Amino acid sequence: MKTVRSLYLLAAALAGMLAFTASIAQPADALPSWNDGASKASILAFVRSVTDKSSKDFVPPAQRIATFDNDGTLWAEQPLYFQLVFALDRVKALAPQHPEWKDKEPFASLLKGDLKGALAGGERAILEIVMATHAGMTTDEFDKVVRDWIATARHPKTRRRYTEMVYQPMLELLRFLRANAFKTFIVSGGGIEFMRPWTENVYGIPPEQVVGSSGKLKFELRDGKPVLVKMPGLDFIDDKAGKPVGIQQHIGRRPILAFGNSDGDLQMLQWTAAGGGARFMGIVHHTDAEREWAYDRKSPVGALDKALDEAQAKAWTVVDMKSDWKTVFPLGKK
Amino acid sequence: MKTVRSLYLLAAALAGMLAFTASIAQPADALPSWNDGASKASILAFVRSVTDKSSKDFVPPAQRIATFDNDGTLWAEQPLYFQLVFALDRVKALAPQHPEWKDKEPFASLLKGDLKGALAGGERAILEIVMATHAGMTTDEFDKVVRDWIATARHPKTRRRYTEMVYQPMLELLRFLRANAFKTFIVSGGGIEFMRPWTENVYGIPPEQVVGSSGKLKFELRDGKPVLVKMPGLDFIDDKAGKPVGIQQHIGRRPILAFGNSDGDLQMLQWTAAGGGARFMGIVHHTDAEREWAYDRKSPVGALDKALDEAQAKAWTVVDMKSDWKTVFPLGKK
Numbered sequence: 292m293k294t295v296r297s298l299y300l301l302a303a304a305l306a307g308m309l310a311f312t313a314s315i316a317q318p319a320d321a322l323p324s325w326n327d328g329a330s331k332a333s334i335l336a337f338v339r340s341v342t343d344k345s346s347k348d349f350v351p352p353a354q355r356i357a358t359f360d361n362d363g364t365l366w367a368e369q370p371l372y373f374q375l376v377f378a379l380d381r382v383k384a385l386a387p388q389h390p391e392w393k394d395k396e397p398f399a400s401l402l403k404g405d406l407k408g409a410l411a412g413g414e415r416a417i418l419e420i421v422m423a424t425h426a427g428m429t430t431d432e433f434d435k436v437v438r439d440w441i442a443t444a445r446h447p448k449t450r451r452r453y454t455e456m457v458y459q460p461m462l463e464l465l466r467f468l469r470a471n472a473f474k475t476f477i478v479s480g481g482g483i484e485f486m487r488p489w490t491e492n493v494y495g496i497p498p499e500q501v502v503g504s505s506g507k508l509k510f511e512l513r514d515g516k517p518v519l520v521k522m523p524g525l526d527f528i529d530d531k532a533g534k535p536v537g538i539q540q541h542i543g544r545r546p547i548l549a550f551g552n553s554d555g556d557l558q559m560l561q562w563t564a565a566g567g568g569a570r571f572m573g574i575v576h577h578t579d580a581e582r583e584w585a586y587d588r589k590s591p592v593g594a595l596d597k598a599l600d601e602a603q604a605k606a607w608t609v610v611d612m613k614s615d616w617k618t619v620f621p622l623g624k625k
Numbered sequence: 626m627k628t629v630r631s632l633y634l635l636a637a638a639l640a641g642m643l644a645f646t647a648s649i650a651q652p653a654d655a656l657p658s659w660n661d662g663a664s665k666a667s668i669l670a671f672v673r674s675v676t677d678k679s680s681k682d683f684v685p686p687a688q689r690i691a692t693f694d695n696d697g698t699l700w701a702e703q704p705l706y707f708q709l710v711f712a713l714d715r716v717k718a719l720a721p722q723h724p725e726w727k728d729k730e731p732f733a734s735l736l737k738g739d740l741k742g743a744l745a746g747g748e749r750a751i752l753e754i755v756m757a758t759h760a761g762m763t764t765d766e767f768d769k770v771v772r773d774w775i776a777t778a779r780h781p782k783t784r785r786r787y788t789e790m791v792y793q794p795m796l797e798l799l800r801f802l803r804a805n806a807f808k809t810f811i812v813s814g815g816g817i818e819f820m821r822p823w824t825e826n827v828y829g830i831p832p833e834q835v836v837g838s839s840g841k842l843k844f845e846l847r848d849g850k851p852v853l854v855k856m857p858g859l860d861f862i863d864d865k866a867g868k869p870v871g872i873q874q875h876i877g878r879r880p881i882l883a884f885g886n887s888d889g890d891l892q893m894l895q896w897t898a899a900g901g902g903a904r905f906m907g908i909v910h911h912t913d914a915e916r917e918w919a920y921d922r923k924s925p926v927g928a929l930d931k932a933l934d935e936a937q938a939k940a941w942t943v944v945d946m947k948s949d950w951k952t953v954f955p956l957g958k959k
Contacts, residue, residue: 351830353930474833486876498877499686499808499834508873510866510892517895519873526874532844539764539842539853540860541875543821543832558844561851 311400316522321467324460330573331614333608334464337571341363341547342471345422348569355361356546358538358559360463361479361486363552364575365494366457369584371406371592374485375417377440380426398423410591412572414480414530416507421482422506422525430484430508437488442457451620454493458575461550465494472547473502478502480530484521502541504529526546534559547571557598559609572607574598579613580625582620655801656721657951658794663805664907664949667942668798671905675881676805686806690880692836692872692893693799695813697818697886698909698929699828700791701780703918705740705926707750708819713772715758716867735771744925748814748864748889757841763852764842771822785954788827792909795884799828807882812836812872812897814864814889818855836875838863862954868893881905891932894941896897906941908932913947916954 340351349581362368381393382401392398395565397416400408410417425433446456451504465475477486477496483503490496507522533559538546548571549556551562560572576595587595602609612619659665675684696702708812716726716735726732733748734742744751759767780790786798799809808831811820817837824830841856863871869892872880883890883897894906911931912921922930946953 353825356833463855483874483877491687499690499875501877505874508870510869510896512895517869517892517899519869519896535844535851535853536842540817541833542838543817543835558851561846562844565851 310604321470322463324463326617328356330608331562334467334571334573337470337548337569338467340569350547350568353361354544355468355473355546356476356542356544357468357473357548357550358478358542358546358563359461359549360475360553360556361481361552363459363577364550364556365461365465366453367583368593369586370448371410371447372417372481373456374421374481376422376444376453377437377485378424379449380440380444381436381484382420385424391421401419414443418455418504418525418528418600422484423503423523425482426482426521426523428521430521431465431518433484433521434488441489446506449600449620452464454489456620457493458616459588459618459621461575462494462621464550465496469495474500474502476502476542476546477513478534478549478559480504480528480533483529502529502531502537530555532558535562538562541603549573550575551598553593553595554575556594557601560598560601564605564607572602574602574607574609576609576611578611579616579619581613583612585613641678649770651662653659655799655804656794658797660949660951662949664944666754668724668801668905668907671882671903672801672805674903684881686900688842688878688881689802689805689807690810690876690878691802691807691882692810692897693795693875693883693886694885694887694890694893695774695815695837696710697911698792698884698890699795699799699811700787701917702927704919705744706815707780707790708815710778710787711771711819712755712758714774714778716754717768719758723924727955752814752838752859752862755819755838757857759816759818759842760855760857762855764855765852766856767818768822770847771819775823788823790952791827793955795830795909798884799830802882803829810834810872810876810877810880811838812863812883812893814838814862814867816840816950817863835884836863836871838867845917864889866892869896871883872896883907884909886911886930887927887929888932889927893934894932894935896943906939908936908941908943910943910945913950913953919947933948 340346340348341355343349359365362372362604379401382398385528386392386402392402397409397412397420441454443451449456468475475496477490479486481503483501483505486503487498487502490501491498505526507524509520509522509524510519511518527533534556538559545566546563547566549559550573550577552559564570564572577584587599637786656665674680674682675689677683693699696706713735716732720726720736726736731743731754732744775788779786783790802809811824811830813820815837816836817839820833820835820837825832825927839860841858841860843854843856845852845854861871868890872893879900880897881900882905883893884907885894898904898906911918913919921933922928
């Protein structure tokens, strides 16, 4: 057995040496959809500093936690949050079972096609619409409803499927971080059960690494078979000051890298910034009216105002979509 | 470059072949502290069936979710939950700041050393004591308090540190599952912030894979520095019907293996059992009064009654601590 073991070790060492040689000889661009510039350079410098064992900023792999907002950071959010489009479709589908919605805002406005009226109630109203249309099913039933919708629905402007309106440069960033032993999480104001059915396929982020807003759940035995029923009440809003709370409850460690795009991400970025050692705080700034949308301080969806001021004051990385990204959406998909 | 690449692939293939030969030639016992018998055999058979690609029960690695209760399943829980011992120590330490505790149950009983009186209020009362003594600090401060206590406190009977009262056979099982690409989680009625500071070192389970009961958190800026403050209110009780809810909220997938030891784990085991394909439901039965403790149906701590009946009716694996385990606690530590 000793000979076999020695041969094995020799072969493994040889493989390791050759892999090392190959990686030096062929330094591939891990972020090909990013133009060379300050944003890309800041990402590369940060990852180098926390993964280089000789660096004073080295971080052990287990502590390489990266958190990403979803709407407007990993995929688009205009003209309105995609989950709200899903909820609208659900309101239409479920309206016959809810005659009371005809006289009850924001459902009444939605059913009349008046989006502005429905959105007037702000983010809390939006979340309430979402939860009301998401409740009353088991988690397995809801999972199927989401899978069916996401596989067929198309964006009103681009006609792409919603999962094809993810940002190619951010997909590359997620992969690059994981290749450097980061654990990548979503920390989104969106519904946790709306994201989980597709984030693994689309982003490579498994359900257990998705943090989001959630409704109450109830365990029941139905004819002896256990089910989890989605209840009407909101359980947790993972937005603004809720994001650091969601991070603590779900992850239990402070991220060393966080990426957002709106004021809803400010507290997550502050919480990330306040840790010791090297830190990376990034903001996707929507500046590209041609390839995507251009909006910030006054947008009804994804407003970026206070967080933009703080990013500039503290020299966080503000990604200028128009100049920093070679492509926005994945090519060849439509 | 082509030659280097080919050499690399050849070496890697050679290493792979030799590794295969070696693993056939030297089948190490992955569970050396388990006696040969039905329990060990059922674990080995289950892991073989879900990891063998040619098996009808094969489960892709990403879906190999295993959940473990903590108190009484991974470490001991007698004569009372270790977190309650911690809370007792905290009650004593914090009593000068809380004169009202002298007249308020269950604190009054605790301060008089009357454990039975304090425990009379049941699990909810226990959790309230825990939360009351755990609140008012920032999460960073609480983390330090736990680390200091766990590094110094000793069990009244064995005089071991509490982290040395973990079960050696279960440590081996956790490692064995991870070696087979399982993701191992704790799903405990215990406080999430009480477990996370030490589970990674002791069990190899990182904070983000710990699910537990939790208090409310509040994000605040203190002199411009963000903190998370532990508030008095309970946020979630991860026990009984709460366990499947905690699993869904934190993990978002149904486990294929679950291990518990008390009626508090029954719903988690039912939820696990109700999925499709091969399933493993295990219960640690405390039958060893000499090396550990013997208790089940009538125990004030960790009562095992309904879950024992259901385990027997449904042929779940009931581990008999006395006959199934060669050793209970890690050797050479005291």
